[in-house]
Amino acid sequence: MGRILGERTDLRNRAKELKRLVEIEVEIANTLAHEKGVDAARKALEETNPEALNRQKQAKRVGLKDLPNAEKGKVVLRFAPNPNGPLTLGHARGVTINSEYANLYDGKVVLRFDDTDSKVKPPIKEAYEWIESDYKWLTGKKPDIIVRASERMMIYLQYAVKMLEGNFGYVCKCSAAKFKKLRDNSLECPCRNKEVQENLSDWKMMENGTLKEGEAVVRVKTSMDLPNPALRDWPALRIQHTLHPMVGDKYKVWPLLDFQSAIEDHEQGVTHIIRGKDLMDSTRKQTLLYAHFQWDYPETLYWGRVKIHEFGRFSTSGMRKDIEEGNFTDWDDPRLPTIRALQRRGFNSDAMRAFWIDLGLTQKDISVSLQTIEAFNSSKIDEMCERRSFVRNPELLELKTSEKGINNQEISINRHPMNLIEGARVWNIDDKRIYLEKVDVEKENIRLKDYADIEIKDSNAIIQSYERLDRRPIVHWLPFSMAKKAILTIPQGNDIIIQEGMMENFEIIKGNIVQLERVGYAIIESENNSDIIKLLWLHG
RNA sequence: GCUCGUGUGGUGUAGUUCGGUCCAUCAUGCCGCCCUUUCGAGGCGGCGACCCGGGUUCAAAUCCCGGCACGAGCACCA
The missing domain is CATH 3.90.800.10 (Glutamyl-tRNA Synthetase; Domain 3)
Structure with a gap:
């Protein structure tokens, strides 16, 4: 009935009459369904009016909402951090939302350093540049205008x-x-x-x-x-x-902030202010000031507080103290929620933006999981990451051939399973010794990924078939001759976990992100020919 | 206490302006199945929500009233 009225607005003022008619039909349908089953009723409907069964699903709006009172080409936004440290994950929302609106409306973004307090939140000289580069990493370009409050006193x-x-x-x-x-x-x-x-x-x-x-x-x-x-x-x-x-x-x-910010927004011709809702009273104060000066106050939008489960509460000044005390190595310590730490670990800036845009602009206080950001990141970087084998807690086994099989001497494996990155990794297995993870050795029948089904007996891996014969688990492995010592550093809360193992020694290039098969993504941090490969964990 | 804001599945989010096509969108999560693409990949399927109570109406996530919960501001910080 709702649907009829929705489609036929002309019938709305006759809703009462319609209701009777609908009730009669519903009664008939119910009786039919009751006596002959729902399918019969469905079939009857299909015969008389098949369209009625097609319900169109509602779609989700994508991207940011329209900006109120915005004219294309005339929008000026601003992002105003305190230069008392580099940008954090929290700032990323402000950077993303503002720059995205600027993209949408051909507008400009003013990066403004609110450095008017040298006592409670003293600025750090280097932070101005850190923030500029963090901004650029996140948005792919420089802010349109950069101002420092201290220069405009x-x-x-x-x-x-x-x-x-x-x-x-x-x-x-x-x-x-x-x-x-x-x-x-x-x-x-x-x-x-x-x-x-x-x-x-x-x-x-x-x-x-x-x-x-x-x-x-x-x-x-x-x-x-x-x-x-x-x-x-x-x-x-x-x-x-x-x-x-x-x-x-x-x-x-x-x-103070309320005054400086109000004046500067006016000076820069800011049309839209997007800020945290903790600054709602600021808007009200500034509106009163604007009235005195007879200026029009910009459109103002707010976002709520964001908490990331895995990082809990954090503050720039708190991190600064922790770094100074030696609890963290520096601002890019992988345990820290700074943009530089995330960048170092291999997060992709487009994925970060997509995440914040998906969250959108709401005044709700929210608590999101890093997992969600990681999911965005995985889907973005997967196609760019070559696979490598990394065997933790390695155990060396002897590869044996059963009577019928003949061992290949070389096998080649795609750099990327869907061949999104062309080419293959070539493994030579002449040596007949292979590494397997300890936990996998404990299983009796397994399949060496991209190679063969094996049976483990004592310290031998006996090849049963090159074809996949059954549903036995597939595990990653490594020929002895391809293996190089590696350590994987995993940030976990305030701790660092180190995992040692053998890494596939095939085109190990510093700065590349690889997917360690069955383990997860990691970035290579060691120099190209170092004796030990250093890996920094990204996520699963 | 005063002032302001927000309540949609486990977590986020769409829909709320202007009530109807909403037995409520999408993502993430969780569960299951499939797959020689390893996995937290991919494919398929499933689970799961309109804060509560009244009211208005033929019809309420949407409007009104009253509760409740949560959050923020009340700095010579930003």
């Missing part, structure tokens, strides 16, 4: 003066605690009603260092009656005498 300070001159800002000399008390009770602070001239001279004292840290802030006048206390006369700039790694002691007054 003059602009912010000028606007601060404008704000004081316009009398919609004031210098407040109350202590943070005192102001909070007043604010929570909707009371104005005494500094609020100072003359413009007095505010300007106080401002000078902030700028020339007469007033020390914590002795004054510049506030934006809003209203003390606002229902949300967080918005009431919010602080815009404060005094900070700490040295800034990029500009030293050039400035004594620094803007």
Whole structure:
């Protein structure tokens, strides 16, 4: 019935009549189904009206939702990290979503370094470049515009003066605690009603260092009656005498994020802000500021908090501390959720993007598994990865031929099972000794992958057939002459697991990702002709 | 406490604007089968969800009211 009304909107106002008719038909059908079975009813329907059985399945929207109020070619977005470390998996969402929208709308992305706090979150000099390169790796191109807040301080300070001159800002000399008390009770602070001239001279004292840290802030006048206390006369700039790694002691007054970001978004002509929903109050504060300046606030969208099961909670400053204390080797330590660590391990940037785009933009707080990212990665890299044999806990067996078989001396195996990478690996088995994993040796009848069915007796592998005779398990193996010592490093939580074994010594090239048969993907980290092959685990 | 936001299978996600073609999409996960493509590959099949309670309506995932749960902000951090 719903379907009829859906297809025939003209019948909707006659729904009551229709309902009776439908009920009669349903009754007939039910009786039929009851007496002769559902199939009979189905058959009857097929004869009279076969189309009714064709239900069209609904499709899932792919890609990102439309951006509200967006005009192709005129969209300006921004991604604004703090340069206190390289980018992490969390940042990847921001980079991907912003750059993807820019692609969709022929827009631009501003990479903006919000480095206005040298005290609580001191910037790292190198981090500016790290972030630029992480961004480029993730998006395949450089940001359209790069700005550093610390280089644009003059602009912010000028606007601060404008704000004081316009009398919609004031210098407040109350202590943070005192102001909070007043604010929570909707009371104005005494500094609020100072003359413009007095505010300007106080401002000078902030700028020339007469007033020390914590002795004054510049506030934006809003209203003390606002229902949300967080918005009431919010602080815009404060005094900070700490040295800034990029500009030293050039400035004594620094803007806070809400102010700096608001001004800079306006300066850059940002049309759409996509930020975490923890910044919703920022939007509200900034909207109030924009009203003072008579600017239009950009469209704003939010995403919720993302937690990756395997990494738990992490913060850039926390990682920094751990690295300094030696708990991790560096920012690209494979246990870390940084972009550089993921890149080092062999994650593919397109797969990462696909993952974040698939998650989309929702305000829900979500908790996703690294497995999902790995699934995206596998499907992306599989066609590019050659296979290699890596035998863990190797045991050496003697290959024996039964009376009828004749041993091949060389076998060739595809580099890729579907031959997506052309060519073959050639194994010489003249030597008659092979490596098998200990766990596989314990099985009696197995098939050596791409070679032969064998029976294991004592330390012998007796060939029974080159053809596959039965459903016995297929295992990977390695001729003695092809084997080279290798170690596989597997990051697991805060630990590192080392697995030793014998690796197929065939075109071992540093930086290549290979699929270790029956084990998983790994990247080759050792130099091309080193004595021991070093492998770093990617995923299964 | 105040302010704001979010609730669709185990995990994510589509559908919610404008109620009907939704016995709800897709991915991931899990289970089974097939396969000389090894596996966490591929193929096939299966499992599994509209937070709860009312209301409006011929019809509610969708609208209204009331609960509940979870999260965030309330920094001179970003």
